[in-house]
Amino acid sequence: MKRTTILVLAAAAAAFGLALAVSLLVTRSDTAPPLADAARTVLPGLSAATGEPVLPALATLRPAAGSVVQAPGPFDGRFVLDNLTFDGRRVAATVRITSDVSGLLELEALAGFYDAKGTLLGTGRYVRPDPARQGHAEPTAPAPGGAGAGEAHRVTIDVPAALRGRAVSAAIGVPVLVNE
Amino acid sequence: MRASTRSIAIATIVVAALGGTATASATNQGDRDDRDSGRAKNVIYLLGDGMGRTHVTAARERFYGPAGKLVMERMPVVGQVSTYAVQPRSGQPGTPDFAPNFVTDSASAATAWASGVKTYNAALGVDAKGKVVPTVMELAKRAGYRTGNVSTAEITDATPAGQMSHALARGCQGPSYSASSCQDTEVTGTELPTTDIRVTPIADQIARNGTADVIFGGGLSRFDAADEKALRNQGYQVLGSPATQTVATRRDLNSAYGPKVFGLFNQGNLTVEKFKIANPSAPQAKEPTLSEMTRKAIGLLDGGKAGRSDGKGFYLQIEGALIDKRSHANDAAQTLQEMKAFDEAVRVAMDFAKRDGNTLVIVTADHECAGFNIIEKGTFTNAEAATPPGNVDSGNTANNSTPSRPGRNQLDPTRSTGIINGAGAGDPRNFGPATFRTPRDPASVKDGSPEASLWLSYLSGNHTGADVPLFAYGPSSERLARSLDNTDLFDVVGQALRVTR
Numbered sequence: 001m002k003r004t005t006i007l008v009l010a011a012a013a014a015a016f017g018l019a020l021a022v023s024l025l026v027t028r029s030d031t032a033p034p035l036a037d038a039a040r041t042v043l044p045g046l047s048a049a050t051g052e053p054v055l056p057a058l059a060t061l062r063p064a065a066g067s068v069v070q071a072p073g074p075f076d077g078r079f080v081l082d083n084l085t086f087d088g089r090r091v092a093a094t095v096r097i098t099s100d101v102s103g104l105l106e107l108e109a110l111a112g113f114y115d116a117k118g119t120l121l122g123t124g125r126y127v128r129p130d131p132a133r134q135g136h137a138e139p140t141a142p143a144p145g146g147a148g149a150g151e152a153h154r155v156t157i158d159v160p161a162a163l164r165g166r167a168v169s170a171a172i173g174v175p176v177l178v179n180e
Numbered sequence: 181m182r183a184s185t186r187s188i189a190i191a192t193i194v195v196a197a198l199g200g201t202a203t204a205s206a207t208n209q210g211d212r213d214d215r216d217s218g219r220a221k222n223v224i225y226l227l228g229d230g231m232g233r234t235h236v237t238a239a240r241e242r243f244y245g246p247a248g249k250l251v252m253e254r255m256p257v258v259g260q261v262s263t264y265a266v267q268p269r270s271g272q273p274g275t276p277d278f279a280p281n282f283v284t285d286s287a288s289a290a291t292a293w294a295s296g297v298k299t300y301n302a303a304l305g306v307d308a309k310g311k312v313v314p315t316v317m318e319l320a321k322r323a324g325y326r327t328g329n330v331s332t333a334e335i336t337d338a339t340p341a342g343q344m345s346h347a348l349a350r351g352c353q354g355p356s357y358s359a360s361s362c363q364d365t366e367v368t369g370t371e372l373p374t375t376d377i378r379v380t381p382i383a384d385q386i387a388r389n390g391t392a393d394v395i396f397g398g399g400l401s402r403f404d405a406a407d408e409k410a411l412r413n414q415g416y417q418v419l420g421s422p423a424t425q426t427v428a429t430r431r432d433l434n435s436a437y438g439p440k441v442f443g444l445f446n447q448g449n450l451t452v453e454k455f456k457i458a459n460p461s462a463p464q465a466k467e468p469t470l471s472e473m474t475r476k477a478i479g480l481l482d483g484g485k486a487g488r489s490d491g492k493g494f495y496l497q498i499e500g501a502l503i504d505k506r507s508h509a510n511d512a513a514q515t516l517q518e519m520k521a522f523d524e525a526v527r528v529a530m531d532f533a534k535r536d537g538n539t540l541v542i543v544t545a546d547h548e549c550a551g552f553n554i555i556e557k558g559t560f561t562n563a564e565a566a567t568p569p570g571n572v573d574s575g576n577t578a579n580n581s582t583p584s585r586p587g588r589n590q591l592d593p594t595r596s597t598g599i600i601n602g603a604g605a606g607d608p609r610n611f612g613p614a615t616f617r618t619p620r621d622p623a624s625v626k627d628g629s630p631e632a633s634l635w636l637s638y639l640s641g642n643h644t645g646a647d648v649p650l651f652a653y654g655p656s657s658e659r660l661a662r663s664l665d666n667t668d669l670f671d672v673v674g675q676a677l678r679v680t681r
Contacts, residue, residue: 035680038314038322039305039346040389041377045410048374049357049381074355074401077447099448102508102641106351106361127360176358178351180337180449180505 052125053175055110062118063169068093071112071173078177082152089159091124091170096152100180104128104153108176111157113167121167124157220540220655220676221493222482223320224529225293225669226252228522229286229339230504230549233649238512238554239519241634245619250519251527252543257652259660261669263289263547264645268300268367270308282645286504287350289546289666290342296670296680300367304338305346306378310367316670317343317391319679320495326439327494328477329392332450332470332518333501334399336382339546343497344391345382348372354383354402387411393439394480394496396473398446400427411442419443429466433476441480452502454517471524474498478532493538495677498525507549510638512614513601513627515552533654540655540676542669545648551639555613558630561637563611564596565589602628613637 057072068086070076070093082094091111097104107128113121159167228235240250264280265288271277284292285301292298295305295313307313321327331340336353352362362379363371372379386395387407403422411418417438420428428443436443451464459465468476481494500522506514526543533539555561562568567587574580598604601614605628615632617625625631652660656676664672674680 033322035314035319036312038318039312040318040344040385040391041312041346043377043380043385043388045413046380046384046388050374053356053358074404077401100505102505106358108358108360127358175356176361178353178361180333180508 053108053110054123055112055173055175057173058110058112058123058171059120061112061114061120061171063114063171064118065116065168068170068172071110071171073173073175075174075177078179079174081172081174084172086170088167089164090156091159091172092154092156093172094152094154095174097177097179103180104178105180106176106178107153107155108174109155109157109172110175111170111172113159113163114169114171115166116168118169121163122160124160126155126157128153128155218656218659218676219678220538222495222533222536222539223673223676224478224496224498224533224539224541225673226498226522226526226529226541226543227339227500228503228519228543228545229333229499229501230507230547230643231500231519231522231545231648232548232552232644232646234552234554235503235507235515235519235545235548236649238552238634238636239516239523241554241618242516242616243520243619248619250523251530252523252651255530255541255543255651255653257650257657257661259650259652260647260663261544261650262647262663262665263292264298265289265292265301266298266308268308268364270298270300272298272307283643284547284645284666285350285643286338286546287342290339292666293546293669293673294342296667296674298667302350302364303348303367304342304350304382306348308367310348310364310378312346312378315343315391316673316677316679317495317497319674320677321391321393323677323679324492325495325677325679326394326481326492327392328394328481328496329397330394330470330473330477330497331397331499331501332521333397333499333505334402334449335386335395335397335444336399336402337449337501339499339501340395340397340497341382341386344389345385346377347380347382347385348378350382352379352381353399354381355404355407357381383407388414390414390440393441394477395442396433396445396468396477398444398448398450400425400444401447403444414440416440416442420445427467430468430472431466433468433472436476436480439480449501449505452506452514452518453521454514457517469524470498470500470521471528474525474528478528482532482536493677495673498529500525504546504549507552507638508641510550510600510641512552512616512636512638516616530653538655540657540673541653542650542657542660542673543652544650544669546666548644548646548648550641551644551646553637553639555635555637557615557633557635559635560591560596561611561613563637563639564591566592566595599628599630602630 055071063069068084070081078099080096084093109126111124263284265284267279270279287304288301294315297307299308329340338350348364383402387410405423408422419432420426428445445467456465502518533541569589572584596612597607597610599615600612604610604612613635616627616634617632
């Protein structure tokens with residue numbers, strides 16, 4: 001075989017291979033971007049949380065001295081707040097859940113404490129220990145100190161030490177509730 | 181090289197290059213042909229939350245009699261699905277650090293079929309080590325499909341959230357972040373910054389990630405004014421108003437149009453069908469049924485008169501959530517009615533699929549709930565028994581293994597004070613069964629009476645580890661006619677839509 005013929009055939013084979021590789025590569029890259037890239041992990045315009053949840057109504061309430069009132073929150077249609085008490089040292093209430101009581105996943109209560117003029121002095125928070133999260137299972141056990149899970153839960157929030165003696169009234173509400 | 185030789189050489193190279201391209205093209209065409217056999221234009225995935233095999237049987241007998249069939253039971257392909265979860269930080273099956281948990285919750289199960297990985301109970305869109313994994317709805321959206329997510333639960337609840345969020349903890353639903361409900365340091369070691377998607381409230385994610393074009397369900401109180409603004413900025417038609425906490429109604433649903441629609445019809449979960457049927461003038465009766473939401477979602481996603489399909493197809497998930505929630509409560513009457521409502525949604529999906537001719541319909545469950553079972557009329561369960569069945573004849577090798585219990589299988593009148601939806605309804609400690617009339621019972625027979633032919637009982641108030649049924653129709657459905665794991669559903673759907681490798 002002549003040298004030129006060999007060169008031509010070699011070039012032809014190279015061109016064939018190159019065309020094949022490029023074509024396959026282009027096709028593959030067009031149809032198969034990494035799966036992980038599809039996950040939506042960036043949310044344009046969303047400001048990240050800077051703290052624990054609040055109840056804006058606490059700043060506008062003016063409970064009378066010696067009283068405790070309910071602060072409105074996003075889930076007020078799902079529970080009734082019973083047996084509200086305030087003795088100057090702590091506020092307490094029973095959260096009786098009235099909707100979808102088969103399971104209680106999350107419950108947080110927030111209390112505001114006020115001086116004699118009705119000025120908000122500060123807040124205290126209650127976070128229900130979640131046996132389900134601790135065990136990573138659906139709720140199974142009765143709620144501590146009360147009826148079955150999701151039915152009623154006694155909440156107690158102490159007046160912060162710095163406010164003791166100054167807080168003469170309180171308000172309490174529920175900013176976090178996940179029940180099913 | 182002479183001119184003629186040069187010409188031949190150039191021609192040879194050009195022909196070779198063209199041949200290479202043609203060969204590659206043919207190869208790719210062959211791949212496409214192989215891949216396109218069984219490709220579905222649309223996938224409708226219907227999920228009966230907590231729906232075990234007995235839920236299906238009991239609903240059939242209640243509404244159609246023993247010789248009848250639910251719509252889902254008329255589908256040609258039948259399979260069964262294992263549902264187990266894993267422990268936090270577990271590896272995947274087959275790895276040395278694999279640590280199973282035999283009973284799943286709805287979050288782990290949703291992640292299994294949505295993302296194809298086993299994860300721990302409470303996790304959504306992350307594996308058991310906390311790594312974000314894409315969902316089939318996200319993959320479908322990226323590939324150009326239209327997408328929809330419909331539920332009778334809060335739309336931030338585990339099943340719908342499993343397709344359109346990534347969260348360490350299912351309780352991180354919103355409207356606000358809290359460390360207690362959103363962080364899980366057992367998985368991550370230390371708390372994540374609040375900029376991390378995995379601790380971002382699910383409502384914030386749904387309102388901003390655009391994963392689903394059509395969103396119908398409950399849970400309005402998880403969303404706020406900022407969420408409504410974010411939705412509108414993406415082009416969603418928002419039914420009702422998160423900003424004013426005005427729930428959407430059936431009328432709003434019927435008049436909805438456009439490519440992206442967001443409608444939540446209750447501040448919490450939607451109302452059970454049994455209540456709406458009994459109280460047709462109540463405000464809750466203005467909520468649409470699951471089948472009405474399904475019909476509208478299909479219409480919007482398929483194009484039709486209102487939507488604007490580009491012809492690519494759609495992926496739609498439909499959840500009958502209250503089957504599970506009412507099974508947790510051991511409320512058989514509401515459970516059965518929710519089964520019927522779910523089956524009517526299946527009917528809507530099947531009617532569309534038969535007309536369309538290129539739609540894969542899958543009906544299955546995430547787990548069984550409460551050990552629902554059918555006992556023979558006039559009999560009782562172990563929970564009602566003074567002494568469970570005995571097994572004490574040591575002289576008989578057939579019945580002398582552990583447990584060995586003296587006595588006989590007898591009803592305990594203190595544990596069973598009558599039919600729970602009848603004479604025994606006032607006893608909070610009663611383990612009696614619930615009874616229901618069926619179509620073959622005489623008209624005089626009432627629910628809750630001993631004469632009713634369908635006797636139902638629950639084992640517990642929680643999930644069980646039983647496999648769940650699966651029914652399917654359409655392209656690729658033959659791949660589901662077997663025993664599957666719930667992670668296999670990700671592969672089947674992903675490959676039917678050609679969005680996974």
